Amino acid sequence: MAPTKKTSGTAASTEAVKQITYLAASLKAPRITEAAARLADHARDAGWTHEDYLAAVLEREVSARNASGARLRIRAAGFSGVKTLEDFHFDAQPAIRQQVGALASGGFLTEARNVVLLGPPGTGKTHLATALGVAAANHGHRVLFATATDWVTRLTEAHRAGRLPNELARLRRYGLIIIDEVGYLPFEQDAANLFFQLVSSRYEHASLILTSNLPFSGWGGVFGDQAVAAAMIDRIVHHADVLTLKGASYRLRGRGIESLPSIRTTTDQTES
Ligand code: ADP
Numbered sequence: 001m002a003p004t005k006k007t008s009g010t011a012a013s014t015e016a017v018k019q020i021t022y023l024a025a026s027l028k029a030p031r032i033t034e035a036a037a038r039l040a041d042h043a044r045d046a047g048w049t050h051e052d053y054l055a056a057v058l059e060r061e062v063s064a065r066n067a068s069g070a071r072l073r074i075r076a077a078g079f080s081g082v083k084t085l086e087d088f089h090f091d092a093q094p095a096i097r098q099q100v101g102a103l104a105s106g107g108f109l110t111e112a113r114n115v116v117l118l119g120p121p122g123t124g125k126t127h128l129a130t131a132l133g134v135a136a137a138n139h140g141h142r143v144l145f146a147t148a149t150d151w152v153t154r155l156t157e158a159h160r161a162g163r164l165p166n167e168l169a170r171l172r173r174y175g176l177i178i179i180d181e182v183g184y185l186p187f188e189q190d191a192a193n194l195f196f197q198l199v200s201s202r203y204e205h206a207s208l209i210l211t212s213n214l215p216f217s218g219w220g221g222v223f224g225d226q227a228v229a230a231a232m233i234d235r236i237v238h239h240a241d242v243l244t245l246k247g248a249s250y251r252l253r254g255r256g257i258e259s260l261p262s263i264r265t266t267t268d269q270t271e272s
Pocket residue numbers: 083087088089090092093119120121122123124125126127128250251272
């Protein structure tokens with residue numbers, strides 16, 4: 001606070017500031033220059049120790065890096081639209097509030113656990129899968145989002161080009177893969193096998209989030225083979241949280257048409 005103290009600090013630090021600018025640029029952390037300058041007077045005034053000051057400067061750099069890293073990871077994930085847990089109204093799905101709250105911390109990712117979201121169209125499966133993906137990106141995990149059909153297309157292309165093992169190895173470096181809309185379209189036998197390989201390659205290595213409008217008992221029809229479906233469900237569910245969403249479509253809320261199955265079906269086919 002005392003002007004004399006501040007003046008002497010400024011005079012003495014001119015050389016040091018130049019050096020900080022140079023060193024921060026060498027570290028490819030130019031924000032450190034700005035944080036160091038901004039926090040220096042504050043540190044002197046508040047009587048911080050050298051350690052407090054260094055920690056505060058580095059903390060600014062780390063959180064700035066994390067924030068821009070998260071933005072990049074969210075952009076790279078390929079979400080169909082960015083949704084967050086804050087946007088989700090749990091009043092519409094009160095039964096899963098606690099389960100989702102526990103998943104939001106991202107602990108399931110470090111344990112390579114899976115999440116399965118089941119429920120009818122419009123109940124928020126894609127929203128929650130995306131929101132958990134965004135939370136994962138914010139926690140520093142790399143995320144990829146695509147529909148089951150898109151995953152099968154990617155894997156088929158990799159398989160045809162003879163690089164399926166490479167592709168599966170590359171995907172294992174993503175902490176979270178989201179497979180949306182399992183069950184909207186049935187798979188060919190080859191596609192079902194590729195899908196099974198994706199699930200197997202991640203088993204106990206890295207997490208999956210899957211969404212489906214079908215209960216597990218309906219997956220045999222999707223994969224064209226009860227044995228493949230059973231083996232896959234076994235691996236998915238072994239370490240998983242299964243969340244069941246209920247009720248009418250959120251898309252149709254308040255339109256007075258929740259109870260008309262024919263209208264729900266046509267709308268869901270185009271929007272889901
Ligand atoms: P699903 O994948 O189960 O068919 P979506 O997640 O696509 O459903 O939800 C349909 C739309 O309704 C989306 O725009 C989603 O953001 C919104 N939505 C669904 N449930 C909720 C909720 N509980 N709170 C806020 N928005 C919701």
